[in-house]
Amino acid sequence: MVVVKLTAKGRATRQRIIEGAAAHLRGDDAVGVTLDDIRAITGTSKGQIFHYFPDGKEGLFLAVAQFEAGRVLDDQQPHLSALTSWAAWDRWRDSVVARYRAQGRSCPLGVLMGELGSTPGAQEVISTLLSQWESELHRGIVAMQDSGQVGASVDPARLSAALIAGIQGGVQVLRSTGSVTYLEAVLDTLLDHLRTSGLAGPKLRS
Amino acid sequence: MVVVKLTAKGRATRQRIIEGAAAHLRGDDAVGVTLDDIRAITGTSKGQIFHYFPDGKEGLFLAVAQFEAGRVLDDQQPHLSALTSWAAWDRWRDSVVARYRAQGRSCPLGVLMGELGSTPGAQEVISTLLSQWESELHRGIVAMQDSGQVGASVDPARLSAALIAGIQGGVQVLRSTGSVTYLEAVLDTLLDHLRTSGLAGPKLRS
């Protein structure tokens, strides 16, 4: 990560490039974006792009990925950080579904991952996002247990991991099939599990 | 889909190209594969590639995607088509986890999707795979209900959809983080739900 000296104007331009690229990534013809596309969209020049992102395409895309990763969690606020009641969980669930329903088949981070391929930094951005996300859910589950609304037999780590995987999969299926029902199905089933598990009597076993 | 006349030798070569490409896709440096890579790996020439795949890269990759999609379901047999006991479900679960644990971070179909981008055919291959997969699981759940091992209150459509989403997500998280625990968590949680839901007494509601 090379540090570049920036004035206020410079910072603004840099941000314009990132957000312009991100906006384009949200569009339909996002696969195979070129630096020239971004240059045209953001009204900049090659010189500027390489001035602000000395590592070129990879550096720029990484910055965009970080920007988008931030949005993912922001879009779930304020629900995500206050999962202390069933109503809150429902609102959170709805906000997730609404966000991805609106996003539809296009998935900025997905495209970015495809574009960045196997660069080390890209996977790190996703890993960080997922682990933050998971820990918020984990905290929510524990809070519900503390207040007695969820039974102690629920494993918060396992369920939060399951939720993360479920959401990721729901979104990916949405990308392939255009249907949000998978995302809803997995979320509702897991939340149903959270509601019922550990409260009923001894489980029946086969 | 242009039909090309093929002799036995021709068919063998065509297949060699597909399987060679598929093998390479399973490797680590699979992102950004070029036709020259495939040419080198399979010991063929540009002429042959375009002879057997007149639509070029896209046609070839589509054929590889179909080939790989077939493997996905095959690898789960014979368990997938006989989900009539808890033992069978467990074996299926284990085969899925084992398959993706072995696959690790590399995911041929994932790379293919990134490479093919937004071509209509690619999404169709995935859609078809997912819907076949889902209908097998659906059948399995219904079978368990018919034999009284699963309660009638379980919605087979919703749970099979949830399983599909969960697996997809588990695999994707595996690609990003290298950890299979997410896949295991979501599978186990959903199967746990299948086991317990609808057998216990009336659910407690908040």
Added chain:
DNA sequence: ACCACAGTGGACCTGCCAGTCCAGAAAACT
């Protein structure tokens, strides 16, 4: 034997796209 057509090899072409370079405008600092 022949002929038509499938199979094979590889040289070649062409467009694209990341990345370079430099010159000039604008700002910041003294």
Added chain:
DNA sequence: AGTTTTCTGGACTGGCAGGTCCACTGTGGT
């Protein structure tokens, strides 16, 4: 004001990769 640094524009390059072409070699049919 002067100078140093940042900001901006755009022409240019170099290589890569998808795709074309054509000559040559097998192979199967009659």
